[in-house]
Amino acid sequence: MLNTLRKSIRQYKKLTLLSPVLVTGEVIIEMLIPYLVGILIDNGIMKGNMPYIEKWGLILLILTVFSVAFGMGASYASAHAAAGFAANLRKDMFYHVQDYSFENIDKFSSASLVTRMTTDVNNIQIAYQMSIRIAVRAPMMLIVSVVMSIIISPRLSLIFLVVAPVFAILLGLIIKAAYPYFPKIFKGYDQMNQVVRENIRGIREVKTYVQEKPQIRKFEKASGFIYKLYATAQKIMSLNSLVVTAVLNITNLAICWFGAKEIVGGGLQPGQLISMFSYSNSVLFSLNMLAMIFTQLVVAGASGRRIAAVINEKPTIKDPRKPLKTVNNGEVVFDHVNFKYDPSDKAYALKDINLNIRPGETIGMIGKTGSSKSTLVAMIPRLYDVMSGAVRVAGHNVKSYDLKTLRDNVAMVLQNNVLFSGTIKDNLKWGNENASDEEILVAAKIAHADDFIQEMPDKYDTVVEQGGNNVSGGQKQRITIARALLKNPKILILDDSTSAVDTHTEREIREALAKDLPETTKIIISQRIVSIKDADRIVVMDEGKIQDIGTHEELMKSNDLYSSIAKFQEEQGK
Structure with missing residues (x-):
């Protein structure tokens, strides 16, 4: 599937590669700022040193501007690359369908082909944009935040080593439970589009035979099927936010408790504790982003297989190697x-x-x-x-x-x-x-x-x-x-x-x-x-x-x- 889809990136490869590069710059600067803020608090604010505060305040402002610039560039590159990739996917599917024989067309319903070129491609577009931006940003934030936490306080950073695996396991269980619903949801979209297509094409017959109510019931049945599946899947996926909130609160409480002891014992400065809170939030935020990415990838995986099936379908009727170019008569x-x-x-x-x-x-x-x-x-x-x-x-x-x-x-x-x-x-x-x-x-x-x-x-x-x-x-x-x-x-x-x-x-x-x-x-x-x-x-x-x-x-x-x-x-x- 991935080999099939990546061929449609084509002219957007440069933007695809540029986005992670800009994200890398954005994350490095963004993760450096809490560390410098901690130094500013301990050596400037706590000591009332205004020249020191002004100097590092200016440096932080410049770094923030660079971080925003890198972020805007990454957003532009990822959005345009994803939109172009989606346009190529639609084009490739449409062009490929033109070569289908009637046998190939019979295999895919027209409603299903429309769904694949619209809903499924939109899912891929969202997942692709997330993959080349957020999927790079989240793990980098996680890694850099943990590294900076270790630099500040190796003992407090052990909290992340305990919390992160538990968080990852819980999110993995949630995604595993929700995954089976999405392929069924897309089949439901196919059915609903078929009902809509038949109704619109045959609207004169519907009105002639006064069949509006039966048609509405058919639509409600198809739409209700999607609603039930999607609602169930979203209920499961909504557990993500509960897990994130719970883990974030527990982590912050642990940092407060052990951080206060470190400050009393002289092993930690107040500014460093504030930096630890920032990195704690960054670690859990990055894990939450990864969970969101995995959720979208689950949806996109089902869509990607449907798109790849259309592109990989081999026309059953092809030109011969050395075709005849002239029909002499009508026998x-x-x-x-x-x-x-x-x-x-x-x-x-x-x-x-x-x-x-x-x-x-x-x-x-x-x-x-x-x-x-x-x-x-x-x-x-x-x-x-x-x-x-x-x-x-x-x-x-x-x-x-x-x-x-x-x-x-x-x-x-x-x-x-x-x-x-x-x-x-x-x-x-x-x-x-x-x-x-x-x-x-x-x-x-x-x-x-x-x-x-x-x-x-x-x-x-x-x-x-x-x-x-x-x-x-x-x-x-x-x-x-x-x-x-x-x-x-x-x-x-x-x-x-x-x-x-x-x-x-x-x-x-x-x-x-x-x-x-x-x-x-x-x-x-x-x-x-x-x-x-x-x-x-x-x-x-x-x-x-x-x-x-x-x-x-x-x-x-x-x-x-x-x-x-x-x-x-x-x-x-x-």
Whole structure:
């Protein structure tokens, strides 16, 4: 974990190293001041020597200024180093997620990834800042304070040798008791973020079905789970302050008792006793800081493992060593393809799929819900990889292609495609960032999106609200079809992507695709027979298998499943 995280420090190494150096200077001066104050009291104040008091008073003032300067520098260096480290961690995780396959994404929920990039990184940032400042300051204060105490009075310093181990043992027991709660707390954050994410994304459905109260109960349950765990952990950790207070009071009483005897016996000066009190407080304060650091490190340790898991996750789909950079045509061949989402699953999502699709051919695909139609086409751009068998495009296994090349030549339009914040033109340019206005216009006309875009206030410069809420479902689908067309793909996959479009407009889109993209292989998945009846061939799928292949007329005569769907839809007027 540490090796993974430290790679993200990068350009902040100098600030990371500078902070301990400045802290060292700060602590040395700060710990020297009580010793000098004791000398000032014994040789200046107790003897009424004003020149001596003025001289050492000035020296103490200068040392204080230097200590403050070193402290401010250390704070600046540690804060900037920690903030930069956190920014790099977020960047590294985000960049790494971009290389994930769907299989990798399925392993981490989206809510969990958000939690790891926010809450977990914040925990690491706090721990890192403490590590390069307080974690250096506390042990140095402890060591220097003990050394100075020994210099002043070896006999009184023995008190620390008794108290410090007891204090450390008590704090260790407290931390050990609290530690198991923190990994559970972060899992609770994942659950709560999932509830919030689902509620916000589906807020229209929530209000439509009047499900506000059940949603509130779900949130309260997730939030309450975190509260209970966190409250329990904090109750345990709050014992730190009780231990610190008790040990500090006992130590000061011991120093008062034995120190008074030392003064009466002539073995200690009053100023030295005051210095001992200062070093006593410093010793216990440093131990308390160490306890606080250990507490934060416990939290950060759980967060660090979650972050490292994201960064260390190996993408299951990678570019080959010598990838093909050109897709010559839109031929697609499924050769004895088998696939399941989880290797431990007993059932296959796809079972022995064999299908040859010629370049420029239009293939319709239909089947019951859950028959793995979408899973099948996801194999073409390698959103998933087959478990066995092979998928070939233009005569080559898809695993032989450069991923960018392959996916630039395979355009997928899904039923629930997403529009991103920005203008309509910005969204269209996802298909081709260098597309000219003329190319955008042509693609929009083929997708029958130009008509309604022209009626918008700013036409192609109209701003799309978050999630595309200011356009209808059918309009959103037509924009995403136009976006796909701008890729000028060899293979176009329409996965139920006209379900929100009226049948008349859908027919016009199909006719435009056939006319303007004759060489593009088109795979149309639909639940409506009317959407695929004019395809060159229609694939009927059932339970992950290809049940039948043929034209509309052939399947109406030979396939009971297809003909029953067609007759039912005809009776319903679909």
